[in-house]
Amino acid sequence: MNSLFVGPSSHRNENGAMATTQERQVESMSRTDPSFHGVSPTYDRIRKIKQNFFFFLFRAAAAINGIALLVIIYFMVVNGWRAITWEFLTQPPMQSMTKGGILPCIVGTFALSFGAIIVALPIGIASAIYLTEYARPGKVVRLIRLGINNLAGVPSVVFGLFGLAFFVVILNMGVSIAAGALTLGAMSLPVIIGATEEALKSVPDTYREASLGLGATKWQTIWRVVLPSAMPGILTGAILGISRAAGETAPIMFTGAVFFTPKLPTSIFNEVMALPYHIYVLATAGTQIEKTRHLQYGTAIVLIALVLGMNLVAIVWRSRLRKRLK
Amino acid sequence: MANRRQTTEKSMQTMFFIIATASITILFLIMLFLFKEGLPIFKTVSVKDFIFGKYWYPTSDPADFGIFPLIVASLVVTGLSGMIAIPLGVMTAIYLSEIASYRVGEIVKPIVELLAALPSVVIGFFGMVLVAPFLQKVFDIPTGLNMFNASLMLAFMSIPTICSISEDAIHSVPGALREASVALGATQLQTIVRVVVPASLSGISTAVILGLSRAVGETMVVLMVAGGAAMLPTSIFDPVRPMPASIAAEMAEAPVGGEHYYALFATGIVLFVFTLLFNIVADYIAHRFTQVGEASL
Numbered sequence: 069m070n071s072l073f074v075g076p077s078s079h080r081n082e083n084g085a086m087a088t089t090q091e092r093q094v095e096s097m098s099r100t101d102p103s104f105h106g107v108s109p110t111y112d113r114i115r116k117i118k119q120n121f122f123f124f125l126f127r128a129a130a131a132i133n134g135i136a137l138l139v140i141i142y143f144m145v146v147n148g149w150r151a152i153t154w155e156f157l158t159q160p161p162m163q164s165m166t167k168g169g170i171l172p173c174i175v176g177t178f179a180l181s182f183g184a185i186i187v188a189l190p191i192g193i194a195s196a197i198y199l200t201e202y203a204r205p206g207k208v209v210r211l212i213r214l215g216i217n218n219l220a221g222v223p224s225v226v227f228g229l230f231g232l233a234f235f236v237v238i239l240n241m242g243v244s245i246a247a248g249a250l251t252l253g254a255m256s257l258p259v260i261i262g263a264t265e266e267a268l269k270s271v272p273d274t275y276r277e278a279s280l281g282l283g284a285t286k287w288q289t290i291w292r293v294v295l296p297s298a299m300p301g302i303l304t305g306a307i308l309g310i311s312r313a314a315g316e317t318a319p320i321m322f323t324g325a326v327f328f329t330p331k332l333p334t335s336i337f338n339e340v341m342a343l344p345y346h347i348y349v350l351a352t353a354g355t356q357i358e359k360t361r362h363l364q365y366g367t368a369i370v371l372i373a374l375v376l377g378m379n380l381v382a383i384v385w386r387s388r389l390r391k392r393l394k
Numbered sequence: 395m396a397n398r399r400q401t402t403e404k405s406m407q408t409m410f411f412i413i414a415t416a417s418i419t420i421l422f423l424i425m426l427f428l429f430k431e432g433l434p435i436f437k438t439v440s441v442k443d444f445i446f447g448k449y450w451y452p453t454s455d456p457a458d459f460g461i462f463p464l465i466v467a468s469l470v471v472t473g474l475s476g477m478i479a480i481p482l483g484v485m486t487a488i489y490l491s492e493i494a495s496y497r498v499g500e501i502v503k504p505i506v507e508l509l510a511a512l513p514s515v516v517i518g519f520f521g522m523v524l525v526a527p528f529l530q531k532v533f534d535i536p537t538g539l540n541m542f543n544a545s546l547m548l549a550f551m552s553i554p555t556i557c558s559i560s561e562d563a564i565h566s567v568p569g570a571l572r573e574a575s576v577a578l579g580a581t582q583l584q585t586i587v588r589v590v591v592p593a594s595l596s597g598i599s600t601a602v603i604l605g606l607s608r609a610v611g612e613t614m615v616v617l618m619v620a621g622g623a624a625m626l627p628t629s630i631f632d633p634v635r636p637m638p639a640s641i642a643a644e645m646a647e648a649p650v651g652g653e654h655y656y657a658l659f660a661t662g663i664v665l666f667v668f669t670l671l672f673n674i675v676a677d678y679i680a681h682r683f684t685q686v687g688e689a690s691l
Binding site: 129144221232258375 | 554
């Protein structure tokens with residue numbers, strides 16, 4: 069086929085190998101087979117120009133995502149890097165939050181998001197084990213999945229309302245780490261279930277068969293064979309869950325986080341400050357919004373670094389895992 | 395011994411089943427508490443006046459609890475953000491699965507994921523302190539905190555959802571379909587537009603609906619950027635107050651068990667019903683029009 073190819077090809081290589089081969093085919097056919105009238109040279113040129121134009125648009129669309137991410141991070145860093153000092157990270161806010169640091173917010177965010185994961189991880193893993201290892205397709209599974217999908221779609225502020233009505237008021241936890249962490253845990257449950265299911269499914273069936281063949285029961289197989297091989301994938305999901313919980317604001321506004329408390333928490337029934345809520349408070353309701361701009365940017369940088377850092381670790385870890393499985 | 399093992403097996407299975415229903419239980423509890431705390435408002439206002447009432451003055455005396463401006467704000471902001479996010483998200487998905495080389499894809503995919511991971515409060519903050527002054531200057535408008543700004547910021551929150559689910563759908567189109575199209579002499583673009591996209595349309599629709607559902611429920615962005623005026627908008631540069639913003643902004647001041655508190659929970663019910671409908675439609679499309687290889691065309 070290549071020997072029949074006579075046309076110039078230098079400008080066609082832009083769109084990847086597949087397009088070029090296929091254009092070669094068309095061209096060679098139209099030139100050698102007199103009965104082939106499918107593509108006239110003009111039409112061919114027009115559709116090639118069209119393709120280049122649209123491929124440019126597709127590339128531009130993809131590029132916009134990267135640009136958006138870079139622009140946001142760039143402006144946060146440029147405006148806020150001066151605020152990041154050792155004191156900023158290790159001191160409580162001072163002088164009605166116009167000076168000082170964000171230590172209570174960092175501690176609070178860690179407490180809330182780790183609390184959330186402690187709640188969500190066991191429930192999420194167990195749900196995923198049921199769905200992938202035990203359940204047979206049917207109405208029950210369909211219903212459970214519908215529940216998970218809809219839980220994933222519940223707006224974050226509605227989780228906040230639920231946490232307020234149930235954990236804070238009915239269970240009388242008050243605005244506390246416990247109430248906030250339970251609310252965030254409920255919210256990150258679908259993320260954990262999804263990641264765990266993916267991890268369990270990627271464990272080859274031969275592992276299970278080998279274990280069952282040696283006389284192990286189903287539970288022994290899951291506990292000693294399937295879970296250990298799926299653990300890295302599950303932990304990746306857990307990291308993603310923590311990072312999502314750490315960045316959320318609306319669910320903790322009424323349940324765990326408060327405007328200002330200089331004390332570090334000593335029990336899970338203490339109220340805390342949290343990074344995302346602190347940004348919101350300083351930017352919209354602080355006493356001196358303009359004067360504390362650098363603190364707002366600084367807090368935003370710390371939050372971004374925390375969340376994106378965890379995500380990067382998870383992404384890199386996961387891509388290594390996938391390569392190993394291949 | 396065998397008997398004991400069997401009992402353990404049975405009880406393990408039952409335990410996992412019970413835990414697996416936790417998601418449904420939580421969803422049920424959410425509904426229960428929304429209704430428990432939201433329905434009492436309808437002793438004061440009728441359902442019709444609540445949903446279609448044009449005035450939202452929850453703290454004045456006598457208070458007005460009409461959330462029509464809030465519903466309109468939510469829908470318009472979501473619609474506008476969809477106009478930006480749907481083309482961008484779907485095109486990025488097409489680029490990633492059909493055009494990009496493996497190497498470029500390995501870089502772009504994490505970027506989209508990181509965009510998804512950006513906390514909403516950061517995007518809201520960005521819209522507030524950087525985009526708003528910029529818009530105000532460029533368009534010469536009284537405030538940069540308006541519907542347009544909120545839609546723009548929301549779009550970047552729903553693009554990752556739309557993109558990743560669409561990409562999965564496009565990725566699962568069998569290679570044989572592409573090869574057949576190419577063998578018939580179609581260009582790669584023609585193959586994408588006439589074969590790949592139609593074949594994955596159900597997945598792309600699911601992606602779009604879930605993306606919009608995320609935009610409807612997103613709170614921090616609209617709270618910080620939309621401007622907060624509970625009025626019916628007349629232009630895209632008007633400030634608005636979508637439902638989540640109203641709930642988040644006012645809940646702190648609303649005393650537990652008061653009318654305002656009930657009204658905010660009732661707003662939560664409306665919001666919840668919106669996203670529930672979106673999700674059920676998405677679920678229906680995904681199952682009703684499942685791609686079964688070549689048969690889906």
